[in-house]
Amino acid sequence: MKWKNEADELKKINPKHILFLCVANSGRSQMAEGIAKALAPASVKISSAGSRPSQVNPLAIEALKEIGIDISLHQSKSIDSINLHQIDVVITLCSEEICPVFSGKAVRLHWALPDPSKDLKSFIKVRDELVTRLSYLFNSSKLDSKEKIKAEVKKAYSQIATSTKSCGCSSSCCGSTKIDSKKASLDLGYSKEDVENIPEGSNMGLGCGNPQIFASLKKGETVLDLGSGGGFDCFIAANEVGKKGQVIGIDMTPEMINLAQKNAKKGNYSNVEFRLGEIEHLPVADAVVDVIISNCVINLSTDKLSVFKEAFRVLKKGGRLAISDVIKTCELPKEVEQKIEAYTGCISGASTLDEIKIFLSTAGFNKIRLTPKDESREFIKNWLPGSKIEDYVQSVMIEAVKP
Numbered sequence: 001m002k003w004k005n006e007a008d009e010l011k012k013i014n015p016k017h018i019l020f021l022c023v024a025n026s027g028r029s030q031m032a033e034g035i036a037k038a039l040a041p042a043s044v045k046i047s048s049a050g051s052r053p054s055q056v057n058p059l060a061i062e063a064l065k066e067i068g069i070d071i072s073l074h075q076s077k078s079i080d081s082i083n084l085h086q087i088d089v090v091i092t093l094c095s096e097e098i099c100p101v102f103s104g105k106a107v108r109l110h111w112a113l114p115d116p117s118k119d120l121k122s123f124i125k126v127r128d129e130l131v132t133r134l135s136y137l138f139n140s141s142k143l144d145s146k147e148k149i150k151a152e153v154k155k156a157y158s159q160i161a162t163s164t165k166s167c168g169c170s171s172s173c174c175g176s177t178k179i180d181s182k183k184a185s186l187d188l189g190y191s192k193e194d195v196e197n198i199p200e201g202s203n204m205g206l207g208c209g210n211p212q213i214f215a216s217l218k219k220g221e222t223v224l225d226l227g228s229g230g231g232f233d234c235f236i237a238a239n240e241v242g243k244k245g246q247v248i249g250i251d252m253t254p255e256m257i258n259l260a261q262k263n264a265k266k267g268n269y270s271n272v273e274f275r276l277g278e279i280e281h282l283p284v285a286d287a288v289v290d291v292i293i294s295n296c297v298i299n300l301s302t303d304k305l306s307v308f309k310e311a312f313r314v315l316k317k318g319g320r321l322a323i324s325d326v327i328k329t330c331e332l333p334k335e336v337e338q339k340i341e342a343y344t345g346c347i348s349g350a351s352t353l354d355e356i357k358i359f360l361s362t363a364g365f366n367k368i369r370l371t372p373k374d375e376s377r378e379f380i381k382n383w384l385p386g387s388k389i390e391d392y393v394q395s396v397m398i399e400a401v402k403p
């Protein structure tokens, strides 16, 4: 896709100031500014302009309000009032071949988006396209290509699956101390019964919370676990939903799937299956799942919007999300951001609370509730000892419903 290739090129120049420009004054550049401000790192300045100052279109305001972004106080600007020498990237958004007025020296990208002024539905369509492109542009922009990151994540978890030593995202994530997985899980709120009634070897201490607490699983439900690892949460869920229920674990690392399948055999589980696949492209049919759980995985995805769109697709109407993950509470130090171990160790891929809200509502979810867990400092401080990482990331409970 042309815009994806261009976005990849753009990441390499590390832009400091991006201007969204559209001469039609219909609200596209205003929406782009609002979304980009919510998704871009704080260090990137974002502006928008049209051919003349005008009222922000009320439908643009409404479309963004739906996903939790307020642009009602935005001041629309004219291109003549912008100092073009300070801009390093201009993204034009007109439906015509190219917006005709811009003649500065900045790198120029053209995203031809249709004029949405017809109705709210058209604004929502343009909004969703902007969220897709801008989340792609800003997600993990300081690291290598998404394919390279994914390969590193797979490598890291393949090593964990095939070694006896636990590491990953538990109380000793990336630390040198060998962790006591059972104790780590009890500290996360799992019951003694939970951790004892599952096959040995499935709990590798890789979680950052306990989705079982708020998933409220019932007998007979179908549960999907995103990034199931050795099957820890799947086996607990299987015990909850009983023989009439079903649990499906998805993981992209073949060694993890192998291990989880061996564990299922060991525990004689007939209601659990593990499928090799990516959570951005779920190997699951439409509208068959009651509950999606996940534990410390979404942060590892380089395309979180697609993960939530796929989750929405496979859930039944009224189906729910119960996810434990980590969020970023402020910009990470550069030296941490640039370490691939910080990405594979569930730190630098984390989104902010606002980003997750935007992804969930753009995917179509409602009843969105994100609950950060202050007490997670206690175990997060061991993930990269000495780096004070607990000041930058925090565990969070993510709940939402497919209407």
Ligand SMILES: C[S@@+](CC[C@H](N)C(=O)[O-])C[C@H]1O[C@@H](n2cnc3c(N)ncnc32)[C@H](O)[C@@H]1O
Pocket: 153, 154, 157, 168, 169, 204, 205, 206, 207, 208, 226, 227, 228, 229, 230, 231, 232, 233, 250, 251, 252, 253, 256, 277, 278, 279, 280, 294, 295, 296, 297, 300, 301, 302, 346
């Ligand atoms: C931190 S571990 C958590 C494992 C498990 N949820 C637990 O708590 O024990 C992350 C797991 O997610 C898997 N994973 C990471 N990114 C993924 C993706 N994009 N698609 C599917 N699986 C992924 C990894 O292979 C790994 O097994």
